[in-house]
Amino acid sequence: MTTPEPHRTPTDARKAASLIVLRDGAHGLELLMLQRAERAGDMRSRAVVFPGGVLDAADRHAHHFVVGPDDAAASARLGLPEGGLDYLVAAVREAFEEVGLLLACASDGSAADLRERATALASWRLRLQQGQGTMAEMCSALDLRLDLRALHYHSHWLTPPGVAQRFDTRFFTVLAPAGQEAVADLGEAQELMWTTPAAALDPARGWKLLPVTRTTLQRLTPFTRAADAHAEAGARREFPLNMPRIGRTGDGKPKIFLPWDYPWAEIGRVDPDGRDPPLAEIVAGRAVRLSPRIVRVTAPNPGVMTGPGTNAYLVGDAGGDGWVLVDPGPDDASHRDAILAAAGTRAITHVLATHTHPDHSPGAAAIARASGAAVWGLRAPPHPGQDHGFAPDHEPADGECLVLGPATTLRAIHTPGHASNHVCWLLQEERLLFTGDHVMQGSTVVINPPDGDMGAYLRSLQALLALELDWFAPGHGWLVAQPHALVRALVAHRRAREAKVVEALAALGPCAVEALVPSVYDDVPADRFPIAARSLLAHLLALRDDGAAAESHGVWRSPGAAAAPRTSGDRPDAR
Numbered sequence: 397m398t399t400p401e402p403h404r405t406p407t408d409a410r411k412a413a414s415l416i417v418l419r420d421g422a423h424g425l426e427l428l429m430l431q432r433a434e435r436a437g438d439m440r441s442r443a444v445v446f447p448g449g450v451l452d453a454a455d456r457h458a459h460h461f462v463v464g465p466d467d468a469a470a471s472a473r474l475g476l477p478e479g480g481l482d483y484l485v486a487a488v489r490e491a492f493e494e495v496g497l498l499l500a501c502a503s504d505g506s507a508a509d510l511r512e513r514a515t516a517l518a519s520w521r522l523r524l525q526q527g528q529g530t531m532a533e534m535c536s537a538l539d540l541r542l543d544l545r546a547l548h549y550h551s552h553w554l555t556p557p558g559v560a561q562r563f564d565t566r567f568f569t570v571l572a573p574a575g576q577e578a579v580a581d582l583g584e585a586q587e588l589m590w591t592t593p594a595a596a597l598d599p600a601r602g603w604k605l606l607p608v609t610r611t612t613l614q615r616l617t618p619f620t621r622a623a624d625a626h627a628e629a630g631a632r633r634e635f636p637l638n639m640p641r642i643g644r645t646g647d648g649k650p651k652i653f654l655p656w657d658y659p660w661a662e663i664g665r666v667d668p669d670g671r672d673p674p675l676a677e678i679v680a681g682r683a684v685r686l687s688p689r690i691v692r693v694t695a696p697n698p699g700v701m702t703g704p705g706t707n708a709y710l711v712g713d714a715g716g717d718g719w720v721l722v723d724p725g726p727d728d729a730s731h732r733d734a735i736l737a738a739a740g741t742r743a744i745t746h747v748l749a750t751h752t753h754p755d756h757s758p759g760a761a762a763i764a765r766a767s768g769a770a771v772w773g774l775r776a777p778p779h780p781g782q783d784h785g786f787a788p789d790h791e792p793a794d795g796e797c798l799v800l801g802p803a804t805t806l807r808a809i810h811t812p813g814h815a816s817n818h819v820c821w822l823l824q825e826e827r828l829l830f831t832g833d834h835v836m837q838g839s840t841v842v843i844n845p846p847d848g849d850m851g852a853y854l855r856s857l858q859a860l861l862a863l864e865l866d867w868f869a870p871g872h873g874w875l876v877a878q879p880h881a882l883v884r885a886l887v888a889h890r891r892a893r894e895a896k897v898v899e900a901l902a903a904l905g906p907c908a909v910e911a912l913v914p915s916v917y918d919d920v921p922a923d924r925f926p927i928a929a930r931s932l933l934a935h936l937l938a939l940r941d942d943g944a945a946a947e948s949h950g951v952w953r954s955p956g957a958a959a960a961p962r963t964s965g966d967r968p969d970a971r
Protein backbone atom coordinates (compact mmCIF):
# COMPACT_ATOMS: atom_id res chain seq x y z
CA MET A 397 0.00 0.00 0.00
CA THR A 398 1.39 3.38 -0.92
CA THR A 399 1.56 6.44 1.26
CA PRO A 400 -1.71 8.38 0.93
CA GLU A 401 -0.25 11.56 -0.45
CA PRO A 402 -2.70 14.14 -1.79
CA HIS A 403 -4.24 12.93 -5.00
CA ARG A 404 -2.82 13.88 -8.32
CA THR A 405 -5.23 15.85 -10.40
CA PRO A 406 -7.46 13.36 -12.15
CA THR A 407 -7.55 13.72 -15.91
CA ASP A 408 -11.33 14.17 -15.93
CA ALA A 409 -11.19 17.33 -13.82
CA ARG A 410 -11.63 20.61 -15.68
CA LYS A 411 -8.97 23.23 -14.98
CA ALA A 412 -10.40 26.39 -13.48
CA ALA A 413 -9.27 29.66 -11.92
CA SER A 414 -10.95 32.00 -9.44
CA LEU A 415 -10.07 35.51 -8.39
CA ILE A 416 -10.52 36.85 -4.87
CA VAL A 417 -10.80 40.61 -5.35
CA LEU A 418 -9.97 42.50 -2.15
CA ARG A 419 -10.61 46.09 -1.11
CA ASP A 420 -10.81 48.17 2.06
CA GLY A 421 -14.41 49.04 2.88
CA ALA A 422 -16.19 50.87 5.66
CA HIS A 423 -16.14 47.74 7.85
CA GLY A 424 -12.63 46.58 6.97
CA LEU A 425 -11.62 44.01 4.40
CA GLU A 426 -14.23 43.45 1.68
CA LEU A 427 -14.38 40.79 -1.03
CA LEU A 428 -16.17 40.80 -4.33
CA MET A 429 -18.63 37.94 -4.61
CA LEU A 430 -21.33 37.08 -7.07
CA GLN A 431 -24.41 34.95 -7.10
CA ARG A 432 -24.46 32.38 -9.86
CA ALA A 433 -27.47 32.01 -12.09
CA GLU A 434 -30.02 29.31 -11.39
CA ARG A 435 -29.27 26.11 -13.25
CA ALA A 436 -31.12 22.85 -12.71
CA GLY A 437 -28.90 19.95 -11.71
CA ASP A 438 -25.82 22.11 -11.13
CA MET A 439 -24.48 22.17 -7.59
CA ARG A 440 -23.28 25.74 -8.21
CA SER A 441 -26.78 26.93 -9.10
CA ARG A 442 -27.57 30.10 -7.06
CA ALA A 443 -24.30 29.70 -5.12
CA VAL A 444 -22.45 32.79 -3.96
CA VAL A 445 -18.90 32.47 -5.24
CA PHE A 446 -15.79 34.38 -6.23
CA PRO A 447 -15.52 35.33 -9.93
CA GLY A 448 -13.95 32.55 -11.93
CA GLY A 449 -14.44 29.76 -14.40
CA VAL A 450 -12.79 27.10 -16.52
CA LEU A 451 -9.68 27.66 -18.60
CA ASP A 452 -10.14 28.34 -22.30
CA ALA A 453 -7.83 26.94 -24.98
CA ALA A 454 -7.36 30.52 -26.21
CA ASP A 455 -6.00 31.65 -22.83
CA ARG A 456 -2.63 30.37 -24.01
CA HIS A 457 -2.63 32.87 -26.89
CA ALA A 458 -2.55 35.66 -24.33
CA HIS A 459 0.89 34.59 -23.08
CA HIS A 460 2.38 37.20 -25.42
CA PHE A 461 0.24 39.91 -23.93
CA VAL A 462 1.13 39.76 -20.26
CA VAL A 463 3.33 41.78 -17.95
CA GLY A 464 4.51 39.70 -15.02
CA PRO A 465 5.64 36.09 -14.64
CA ASP A 466 6.30 33.95 -17.71
CA ASP A 467 4.89 30.44 -17.96
CA ALA A 468 7.95 28.87 -16.31
CA ALA A 469 7.70 31.13 -13.26
CA ALA A 470 3.92 30.80 -12.99
CA SER A 471 4.12 27.00 -13.36
CA ALA A 472 6.81 26.77 -10.68
CA ARG A 473 4.60 28.75 -8.30
CA LEU A 474 1.61 26.50 -9.02
CA GLY A 475 3.66 23.29 -8.83
CA LEU A 476 3.06 22.40 -12.48
CA PRO A 477 5.45 21.26 -15.21
CA GLU A 478 3.96 23.87 -17.56
CA GLY A 479 0.77 25.76 -18.33
CA GLY A 480 0.65 27.67 -15.04
CA LEU A 481 0.26 30.99 -16.82
CA ASP A 482 -3.02 29.78 -18.34
CA TYR A 483 -4.59 29.82 -14.87
CA LEU A 484 -3.59 33.43 -14.25
CA VAL A 485 -4.85 34.52 -17.66
CA ALA A 486 -8.12 32.66 -17.08
CA ALA A 487 -8.58 34.30 -13.66
CA VAL A 488 -8.12 37.74 -15.23
CA ARG A 489 -10.38 36.89 -18.18
CA GLU A 490 -13.17 35.52 -15.99
CA ALA A 491 -13.04 38.58 -13.74
CA PHE A 492 -13.36 40.80 -16.81
CA GLU A 493 -16.21 38.77 -18.30
CA GLU A 494 -18.18 38.25 -15.10
CA VAL A 495 -17.66 41.42 -13.09
CA GLY A 496 -16.12 43.84 -15.59
CA LEU A 497 -12.83 44.42 -13.75
CA LEU A 498 -9.79 44.37 -16.02
CA LEU A 499 -6.25 43.97 -14.71
CA ALA A 500 -4.39 45.63 -17.54
CA CYS A 501 -1.51 47.97 -18.15
CA ALA A 502 0.41 49.49 -21.07
CA SER A 503 2.96 47.36 -22.92
CA ASP A 504 5.81 48.92 -20.94
CA GLY A 505 4.09 48.03 -17.67
CA SER A 506 2.95 51.56 -16.88
CA ALA A 507 -0.67 52.36 -16.07
CA ALA A 508 -3.06 52.26 -19.01
CA ASP A 509 -5.97 54.64 -19.39
CA LEU A 510 -8.96 52.30 -19.51
CA ARG A 511 -11.52 55.11 -19.39
CA GLU A 512 -10.66 56.34 -22.82
CA ARG A 513 -11.11 52.75 -24.02
CA ALA A 514 -14.37 52.26 -22.07
CA THR A 515 -16.66 51.88 -25.06
CA ALA A 516 -14.33 49.48 -26.82
CA LEU A 517 -13.83 47.46 -23.64
CA ALA A 518 -17.59 47.13 -23.13
CA SER A 519 -17.98 45.66 -26.59
CA TRP A 520 -14.96 43.35 -26.13
CA ARG A 521 -16.44 42.14 -22.83
CA LEU A 522 -19.64 41.18 -24.64
CA ARG A 523 -17.70 39.39 -27.40
CA LEU A 524 -15.61 37.47 -24.88
CA GLN A 525 -18.73 36.41 -23.00
CA GLN A 526 -20.20 35.14 -26.24
CA GLY A 527 -17.01 33.33 -27.21
CA GLN A 528 -16.50 35.60 -30.23
CA GLY A 529 -13.10 36.89 -29.30
CA THR A 530 -10.04 36.19 -27.18
CA MET A 531 -8.06 38.12 -24.62
CA ALA A 532 -5.09 38.09 -27.01
CA GLU A 533 -7.16 39.74 -29.73
CA MET A 534 -8.50 42.33 -27.32
CA CYS A 535 -5.04 43.17 -25.97
CA SER A 536 -3.71 43.47 -29.49
CA ALA A 537 -6.58 45.66 -30.69
CA LEU A 538 -6.51 47.99 -27.68
CA ASP A 539 -2.71 47.93 -27.19
CA LEU A 540 -3.05 46.56 -23.66
CA ARG A 541 -1.21 43.95 -21.56
CA LEU A 542 -2.70 41.78 -18.82
CA ASP A 543 -1.08 42.89 -15.58
CA LEU A 544 -0.38 39.56 -13.85
CA ARG A 545 2.06 41.17 -11.42
CA ALA A 546 -0.98 42.06 -9.34
CA LEU A 547 -2.01 38.42 -8.71
CA HIS A 548 -0.95 36.26 -5.79
CA TYR A 549 -1.54 32.52 -5.83
CA HIS A 550 -3.80 31.73 -2.86
CA SER A 551 -4.99 28.10 -2.79
CA HIS A 552 -5.70 24.92 -4.74
CA TRP A 553 -8.95 22.97 -4.63
CA LEU A 554 -10.20 19.84 -6.34
CA THR A 555 -13.86 18.76 -6.35
CA PRO A 556 -14.48 15.44 -4.53
CA PRO A 557 -14.23 12.14 -6.38
CA GLY A 558 -17.63 10.82 -7.34
CA VAL A 559 -19.28 14.08 -8.44
CA ALA A 560 -20.31 14.31 -12.06
CA GLN A 561 -18.29 17.40 -12.97
CA ARG A 562 -14.93 17.87 -11.32
CA PHE A 563 -12.97 21.12 -11.20
CA ASP A 564 -9.29 21.58 -10.44
CA THR A 565 -9.31 25.19 -9.32
CA ARG A 566 -6.52 27.60 -8.48
CA PHE A 567 -7.47 30.66 -6.45
CA PHE A 568 -5.66 33.99 -6.67
CA THR A 569 -5.94 37.21 -4.72
CA VAL A 570 -5.78 40.69 -6.20
CA LEU A 571 -6.39 44.20 -4.89
CA ALA A 572 -9.37 45.82 -6.59
CA PRO A 573 -8.03 47.92 -9.47
CA ALA A 574 -8.41 51.64 -8.82
CA GLY A 575 -10.90 53.62 -10.84
CA GLN A 576 -12.93 50.63 -12.03
CA GLU A 577 -16.38 49.61 -10.96
CA ALA A 578 -17.53 46.02 -10.84
CA VAL A 579 -20.68 45.39 -12.86
CA ALA A 580 -22.54 42.09 -13.11
CA ASP A 581 -22.85 40.50 -16.54
CA LEU A 582 -26.39 39.25 -15.71
CA GLY A 583 -25.48 35.92 -17.32
CA GLU A 584 -23.21 33.86 -15.10
CA ALA A 585 -23.21 36.58 -12.44
CA GLN A 586 -26.73 37.51 -11.40
CA GLU A 587 -25.74 39.89 -8.64
CA LEU A 588 -22.49 41.34 -7.29
CA MET A 589 -21.80 41.98 -3.63
CA TRP A 590 -18.91 43.60 -1.83
CA THR A 591 -18.92 41.94 1.58
CA THR A 592 -16.76 41.36 4.62
CA PRO A 593 -15.87 37.67 5.07
CA ALA A 594 -17.83 37.57 8.35
CA ALA A 595 -20.97 39.01 6.76
CA ALA A 596 -20.77 36.51 3.90
CA LEU A 597 -20.58 33.68 6.43
CA ASP A 598 -23.48 35.03 8.52
CA PRO A 599 -26.24 32.40 8.34
CA ALA A 600 -28.80 35.23 8.51
CA ARG A 601 -27.78 36.18 4.97
CA GLY A 602 -28.95 32.79 3.78
CA TRP A 603 -26.29 32.61 1.09
CA LYS A 604 -25.57 29.26 -0.48
CA LEU A 605 -21.84 28.75 0.01
CA LEU A 606 -19.89 25.79 -1.37
CA PRO A 607 -17.37 24.21 1.05
CA VAL A 608 -14.47 25.77 -0.85
CA THR A 609 -16.02 29.24 -0.62
CA ARG A 610 -16.88 28.84 3.05
CA THR A 611 -13.35 27.72 3.91
CA THR A 612 -11.79 30.55 1.91
CA LEU A 613 -14.00 33.08 3.68
CA GLN A 614 -13.11 31.62 7.07
CA ARG A 615 -9.42 31.97 6.27
CA LEU A 616 -9.87 35.59 5.26
CA THR A 617 -11.91 36.49 8.35
CA PRO A 618 -8.90 37.39 10.56
CA PHE A 619 -7.75 40.10 8.14
CA THR A 620 -8.97 43.66 8.50
CA ARG A 621 -6.97 45.20 5.62
CA ALA A 622 -6.96 44.15 1.98
CA ALA A 623 -3.21 44.66 1.67
CA ASP A 624 -2.55 42.30 4.59
CA ALA A 625 -4.68 39.50 3.16
CA HIS A 626 -3.03 39.94 -0.24
CA ALA A 627 0.47 40.01 1.24
CA GLU A 628 -0.21 36.85 3.24
CA ALA A 629 -1.00 34.98 0.02
CA GLY A 630 2.13 36.38 -1.59
CA ALA A 631 4.28 35.13 1.29
CA ARG A 632 2.93 31.57 1.22
CA ARG A 633 5.38 28.80 0.49
CA GLU A 634 3.09 25.76 0.55
CA PHE A 635 -0.12 25.20 -1.33
CA PRO A 636 -1.62 21.87 -0.27
CA LEU A 637 -4.25 20.42 -2.56
CA ASN A 638 -7.59 20.62 -0.79
CA MET A 639 -9.88 17.85 -1.94
CA PRO A 640 -13.12 17.35 -0.02
CA ARG A 641 -14.62 13.86 0.13
CA ILE A 642 -18.19 12.71 0.34
CA GLY A 643 -19.53 10.58 3.16
CA ARG A 644 -23.06 9.73 4.21
CA THR A 645 -25.01 10.84 7.29
CA GLY A 646 -27.14 8.48 9.36
CA ASP A 647 -30.22 9.28 7.28
CA GLY A 648 -28.38 8.45 4.06
CA LYS A 649 -27.77 12.01 2.86
CA PRO A 650 -24.41 12.86 1.27
CA LYS A 651 -22.17 15.11 3.36
CA ILE A 652 -18.96 16.88 2.37
CA PHE A 653 -15.85 16.40 4.50
CA LEU A 654 -12.75 18.57 4.28
CA PRO A 655 -9.18 17.28 4.68
CA TRP A 656 -9.06 18.42 8.31
CA ASP A 657 -12.34 16.72 9.24
CA TYR A 658 -11.76 13.52 11.20
CA PRO A 659 -13.53 11.05 8.84
CA TRP A 660 -11.85 12.44 5.70
CA ALA A 661 -8.83 10.12 5.46
CA GLU A 662 -10.85 7.01 6.25
CA ILE A 663 -13.47 7.88 3.61
CA GLY A 664 -10.62 8.10 1.10
CA ARG A 665 -9.32 4.71 2.14
CA VAL A 666 -12.60 2.80 1.97
CA ASP A 667 -14.10 4.71 -0.99
CA PRO A 668 -11.23 6.29 -2.95
CA ASP A 669 -13.25 6.89 -6.12
CA GLY A 670 -16.39 8.20 -4.46
CA ARG A 671 -18.48 5.34 -5.84
CA ASP A 672 -20.22 4.36 -2.60
CA PRO A 673 -19.91 7.05 0.09
CA PRO A 674 -19.61 5.34 3.48
CA LEU A 675 -21.50 6.25 6.64
CA ALA A 676 -19.39 8.99 8.19
CA GLU A 677 -20.60 8.53 11.75
CA ILE A 678 -19.16 6.23 14.40
CA VAL A 679 -22.06 4.12 15.64
CA ALA A 680 -21.58 1.76 18.59
CA GLY A 681 -21.96 -1.91 17.73
CA ARG A 682 -21.84 -1.41 13.96
CA ALA A 683 -19.19 -3.48 12.17
CA VAL A 684 -17.16 -1.33 9.73
CA ARG A 685 -14.87 -3.00 7.22
CA LEU A 686 -11.71 -0.96 6.82
CA SER A 687 -9.77 -3.34 4.57
CA PRO A 688 -9.94 -7.02 3.56
CA ARG A 689 -8.11 -7.72 6.84
CA ILE A 690 -9.72 -5.30 9.30
CA VAL A 691 -13.18 -4.81 10.81
CA ARG A 692 -13.86 -2.17 13.48
CA VAL A 693 -16.54 -2.38 16.18
CA THR A 694 -16.86 0.59 18.54
CA ALA A 695 -17.99 0.16 22.16
CA PRO A 696 -21.02 2.06 23.52
CA ASN A 697 -18.88 4.17 25.87
CA PRO A 698 -18.55 7.63 24.31
CA GLY A 699 -17.39 10.41 26.61
CA VAL A 700 -14.94 13.19 27.33
CA MET A 701 -12.06 10.74 27.79
CA THR A 702 -13.16 8.14 25.23
CA GLY A 703 -14.31 10.31 22.32
CA PRO A 704 -16.80 8.39 20.18
CA GLY A 705 -16.10 5.21 22.21
CA THR A 706 -13.36 2.58 22.41
CA ASN A 707 -12.56 0.85 19.13
CA ALA A 708 -12.20 -2.94 18.96
CA TYR A 709 -10.50 -4.21 15.80
CA LEU A 710 -10.89 -7.67 14.33
CA VAL A 711 -7.81 -8.49 12.26
CA GLY A 712 -7.56 -11.53 10.04
CA ASP A 713 -5.86 -12.85 6.94
CA ALA A 714 -8.14 -12.29 3.94
CA GLY A 715 -8.14 -16.02 3.16
CA GLY A 716 -7.90 -17.24 6.75
CA ASP A 717 -10.48 -18.65 9.13
CA GLY A 718 -9.57 -16.85 12.34
CA TRP A 719 -9.49 -13.39 13.88
CA VAL A 720 -7.25 -11.58 16.30
CA LEU A 721 -9.11 -9.01 18.39
CA VAL A 722 -7.19 -5.86 19.26
CA ASP A 723 -8.67 -4.16 22.36
CA PRO A 724 -11.77 -5.96 23.63
CA GLY A 725 -12.91 -2.75 25.36
CA PRO A 726 -15.09 -2.49 28.47
CA ASP A 727 -16.86 -5.55 29.88
CA ASP A 728 -20.18 -4.74 28.22
CA ALA A 729 -22.52 -7.48 27.03
CA SER A 730 -23.80 -5.57 24.00
CA HIS A 731 -20.25 -4.76 22.92
CA ARG A 732 -19.18 -8.38 23.33
CA ASP A 733 -22.19 -9.56 21.31
CA ALA A 734 -21.44 -7.04 18.57
CA ILE A 735 -17.82 -8.22 18.32
CA LEU A 736 -18.86 -11.90 18.20
CA ALA A 737 -21.49 -11.12 15.56
CA ALA A 738 -18.91 -9.24 13.47
CA ALA A 739 -16.54 -12.21 13.77
CA GLY A 740 -19.25 -14.44 12.30
CA THR A 741 -18.19 -18.03 11.72
CA ARG A 742 -14.50 -17.22 12.04
CA ALA A 743 -13.07 -17.99 15.46
CA ILE A 744 -11.33 -15.34 17.55
CA THR A 745 -7.98 -16.99 18.35
CA HIS A 746 -6.28 -14.17 20.23
CA VAL A 747 -7.41 -11.17 22.25
CA LEU A 748 -4.75 -8.45 22.44
CA ALA A 749 -5.05 -5.64 24.97
CA THR A 750 -3.01 -2.52 24.18
CA HIS A 751 -3.08 -1.61 27.89
CA THR A 752 -5.17 -2.17 31.00
CA HIS A 753 -7.18 1.01 31.37
CA PRO A 754 -10.82 0.20 32.15
CA ASP A 755 -12.07 1.20 28.70
CA HIS A 756 -9.68 -1.15 26.87
CA SER A 757 -9.10 -4.53 28.53
CA PRO A 758 -11.95 -5.64 30.87
CA GLY A 759 -13.88 -7.27 28.02
CA ALA A 760 -11.03 -9.73 27.40
CA ALA A 761 -12.12 -12.45 29.83
CA ALA A 762 -15.68 -12.80 28.53
CA ILE A 763 -14.59 -12.86 24.88
CA ALA A 764 -11.92 -15.43 25.71
CA ARG A 765 -14.53 -17.59 27.47
CA ALA A 766 -16.94 -17.31 24.56
CA SER A 767 -14.35 -18.03 21.86
CA GLY A 768 -11.54 -19.95 23.54
CA ALA A 769 -9.09 -17.22 22.52
CA ALA A 770 -5.72 -16.73 24.19
CA VAL A 771 -5.33 -13.37 25.93
CA TRP A 772 -2.17 -11.39 25.23
CA GLY A 773 -1.02 -8.21 26.90
CA LEU A 774 1.17 -6.89 29.67
CA ARG A 775 -0.06 -7.28 33.25
CA ALA A 776 -1.61 -4.26 34.98
CA PRO A 777 0.73 -2.16 37.12
CA PRO A 778 -0.23 -1.86 40.81
CA HIS A 779 -1.77 1.61 40.44
CA PRO A 780 -5.36 2.75 40.81
CA GLY A 781 -7.44 3.15 37.68
CA GLN A 782 -6.17 -0.10 36.20
CA ASP A 783 -7.96 -3.33 35.23
CA HIS A 784 -6.35 -5.50 37.90
CA GLY A 785 -8.48 -8.47 36.83
CA PHE A 786 -6.66 -8.64 33.51
CA ALA A 787 -5.02 -12.09 33.39
CA PRO A 788 -3.00 -12.57 30.21
CA ASP A 789 -2.02 -16.00 28.95
CA HIS A 790 1.04 -14.43 27.38
CA GLU A 791 3.01 -11.21 27.78
CA PRO A 792 4.35 -10.24 24.34
CA ALA A 793 7.94 -9.08 24.08
CA ASP A 794 8.78 -5.89 22.20
CA GLY A 795 9.10 -6.85 18.53
CA GLU A 796 7.35 -10.20 18.96
CA CYS A 797 5.33 -11.19 15.89
CA LEU A 798 1.95 -12.90 15.73
CA VAL A 799 1.49 -14.47 12.30
CA LEU A 800 -2.15 -14.64 11.24
CA GLY A 801 -1.55 -15.96 7.75
CA PRO A 802 0.84 -15.85 4.81
CA ALA A 803 0.20 -12.12 4.31
CA THR A 804 -0.92 -10.93 7.73
CA THR A 805 1.51 -10.32 10.58
CA LEU A 806 1.07 -8.30 13.75
CA ARG A 807 4.19 -7.06 15.52
CA ALA A 808 4.23 -5.87 19.13
CA ILE A 809 5.65 -2.38 19.66
CA HIS A 810 6.14 -1.55 23.32
CA THR A 811 5.08 2.08 23.85
CA PRO A 812 5.16 3.00 27.55
CA GLY A 813 4.06 6.51 28.48
CA HIS A 814 0.26 6.82 28.50
CA ALA A 815 0.42 3.58 30.50
CA SER A 816 3.57 1.75 31.57
CA ASN A 817 2.28 -1.50 30.01
CA HIS A 818 1.16 -0.02 26.70
CA VAL A 819 1.72 -2.09 23.55
CA CYS A 820 0.86 -0.98 20.00
CA TRP A 821 0.40 -3.59 17.27
CA LEU A 822 1.76 -3.09 13.76
CA LEU A 823 -0.10 -4.77 10.89
CA GLN A 824 3.02 -4.98 8.79
CA GLU A 825 1.44 -5.69 5.40
CA GLU A 826 -0.72 -2.54 5.61
CA ARG A 827 1.87 -0.40 7.40
CA LEU A 828 -0.95 0.26 9.85
CA LEU A 829 -0.45 0.66 13.60
CA PHE A 830 -3.15 -0.13 16.14
CA THR A 831 -2.26 2.62 18.57
CA GLY A 832 -4.58 1.99 21.53
CA ASP A 833 -4.26 5.19 23.58
CA HIS A 834 -0.69 5.94 22.55
CA VAL A 835 -2.16 8.18 19.84
CA MET A 836 -5.82 9.21 19.74
CA GLN A 837 -7.55 11.13 17.02
CA GLY A 838 -8.51 14.69 17.76
CA SER A 839 -6.93 15.19 21.15
CA THR A 840 -3.78 14.61 23.13
CA VAL A 841 -3.85 11.63 25.48
CA VAL A 842 -3.73 12.02 29.25
CA ILE A 843 -0.43 11.18 30.91
CA ASN A 844 -1.39 10.46 34.51
CA PRO A 845 1.47 9.80 36.97
CA PRO A 846 2.62 7.68 38.61
CA ASP A 847 1.87 5.11 35.90
CA GLY A 848 1.79 7.70 33.12
CA ASP A 849 5.31 8.92 32.31
CA MET A 850 5.85 11.96 30.04
CA GLY A 851 9.51 11.23 29.35
CA ALA A 852 8.72 7.65 28.35
CA TYR A 853 5.72 8.85 26.33
CA LEU A 854 7.81 11.25 24.24
CA ARG A 855 10.44 8.55 23.65
CA SER A 856 7.69 6.13 22.58
CA LEU A 857 6.27 8.74 20.20
CA GLN A 858 9.69 9.42 18.65
CA ALA A 859 10.22 5.68 18.22
CA LEU A 860 7.21 5.56 15.86
CA LEU A 861 9.11 7.73 13.40
CA ALA A 862 11.48 4.83 12.79
CA LEU A 863 8.60 2.56 11.68
CA GLU A 864 7.34 2.46 8.11
CA LEU A 865 3.78 3.63 8.63
CA ASP A 866 0.90 4.70 6.41
CA TRP A 867 -1.96 4.59 8.90
CA PHE A 868 -2.88 4.77 12.55
CA ALA A 869 -5.90 2.81 13.75
CA PRO A 870 -6.45 4.56 17.11
CA GLY A 871 -8.30 3.27 20.14
CA HIS A 872 -10.64 6.25 19.79
CA GLY A 873 -11.64 7.88 16.51
CA TRP A 874 -11.23 7.25 12.79
CA LEU A 875 -8.27 5.97 10.82
CA VAL A 876 -5.51 8.57 10.59
CA ALA A 877 -3.38 9.00 7.45
CA GLN A 878 0.13 10.48 7.35
CA PRO A 879 0.89 9.19 10.85
CA HIS A 880 4.42 10.55 11.01
CA ALA A 881 3.13 14.08 10.48
CA LEU A 882 0.75 13.58 13.40
CA VAL A 883 3.56 12.22 15.59
CA ARG A 884 5.73 15.24 14.82
CA ALA A 885 2.83 17.55 15.63
CA LEU A 886 2.17 15.74 18.92
CA VAL A 887 5.82 15.93 19.95
CA ALA A 888 5.93 19.62 19.04
CA HIS A 889 2.72 20.19 21.03
CA ARG A 890 4.19 18.51 24.13
CA ARG A 891 7.47 20.41 23.79
CA ALA A 892 5.57 23.69 23.53
CA ARG A 893 3.61 22.76 26.66
CA GLU A 894 6.85 21.87 28.40
CA ALA A 895 8.27 25.28 27.51
CA LYS A 896 5.19 26.91 29.07
CA VAL A 897 5.78 24.90 32.25
CA VAL A 898 9.38 26.13 32.46
CA GLU A 899 8.22 29.69 31.80
CA ALA A 900 5.44 29.51 34.40
CA LEU A 901 7.82 28.07 37.01
CA ALA A 902 10.17 31.00 36.46
CA ALA A 903 7.35 33.57 36.49
CA LEU A 904 5.37 32.31 39.48
CA GLY A 905 8.22 31.14 41.66
CA PRO A 906 7.93 28.08 43.90
CA CYS A 907 4.35 26.81 43.96
CA ALA A 908 2.09 23.78 43.88
CA VAL A 909 1.06 22.04 40.66
CA GLU A 910 -2.47 23.46 40.86
CA ALA A 911 -1.17 27.04 40.91
CA LEU A 912 0.63 26.47 37.60
CA VAL A 913 -2.37 25.04 35.73
CA PRO A 914 -4.10 28.30 34.67
CA SER A 915 -0.89 29.68 33.13
CA VAL A 916 0.28 26.48 31.45
CA TYR A 917 -3.18 25.43 30.22
CA ASP A 918 -4.55 28.88 29.38
CA ASP A 919 -5.94 27.35 26.15
CA VAL A 920 -8.02 24.73 28.00
CA PRO A 921 -11.49 25.27 29.53
CA ALA A 922 -11.36 25.53 33.34
CA ASP A 923 -13.57 22.47 33.85
CA ARG A 924 -10.72 20.38 32.44
CA PHE A 925 -8.12 21.77 34.84
CA PRO A 926 -8.21 18.72 37.17
CA ILE A 927 -7.25 16.46 34.23
CA ALA A 928 -4.74 19.01 32.96
CA ALA A 929 -3.13 19.05 36.40
CA ARG A 930 -2.29 15.35 35.98
CA SER A 931 -0.54 15.97 32.65
CA LEU A 932 1.16 19.03 34.15
CA LEU A 933 2.53 16.87 36.96
CA ALA A 934 3.79 14.45 34.29
CA HIS A 935 5.60 17.32 32.57
CA LEU A 936 7.12 18.46 35.88
CA LEU A 937 8.35 14.96 36.69
CA ALA A 938 9.96 14.65 33.25
CA LEU A 939 11.54 18.11 33.67
CA ARG A 940 12.82 17.08 37.11
CA ASP A 941 14.40 13.98 35.56
CA ASP A 942 16.15 16.28 33.07
CA GLY A 943 17.29 18.68 35.80
CA ALA A 944 15.01 21.45 34.51
CA ALA A 945 12.69 21.56 37.56
CA ALA A 946 13.05 20.85 41.25
CA GLU A 947 10.54 19.79 43.89
CA SER A 948 10.34 19.44 47.64
CA HIS A 949 7.22 18.62 49.70
CA GLY A 950 4.96 19.18 46.70
CA VAL A 951 6.35 22.65 45.95
CA TRP A 952 7.84 23.00 42.47
CA ARG A 953 10.42 25.55 41.40
CA SER A 954 13.01 26.32 38.74
CA PRO A 955 16.22 24.45 39.60
CA GLY A 956 18.11 27.66 40.43
CA ALA A 957 15.30 29.27 42.45
CA ALA A 958 15.21 29.45 46.24
CA ALA A 959 12.98 26.82 47.85
CA ALA A 960 10.86 29.32 49.81
CA PRO A 961 7.86 30.94 48.09
CA ARG A 962 8.60 34.43 46.84
CA THR A 963 6.49 37.41 47.75
CA SER A 964 4.58 38.95 44.92
CA GLY A 965 6.94 41.97 44.99
CA ASP A 966 10.02 40.21 43.70
CA ARG A 967 8.77 37.97 40.97
CA PRO A 968 11.40 37.41 38.36
CA ASP A 969 10.61 38.34 34.83
CA ALA A 970 8.91 35.60 32.82
CA ARG A 971 11.84 35.37 30.40
Ligand SMILES: [Zn+2]
Pocket residue numbers: 751753756814815833
Ligand atom coordinates in the same frame (compact mmCIF):
# COMPACT_ATOMS: atom_id res chain seq x y z
ZN1 LIG B 1 -5.79 4.47 28.26
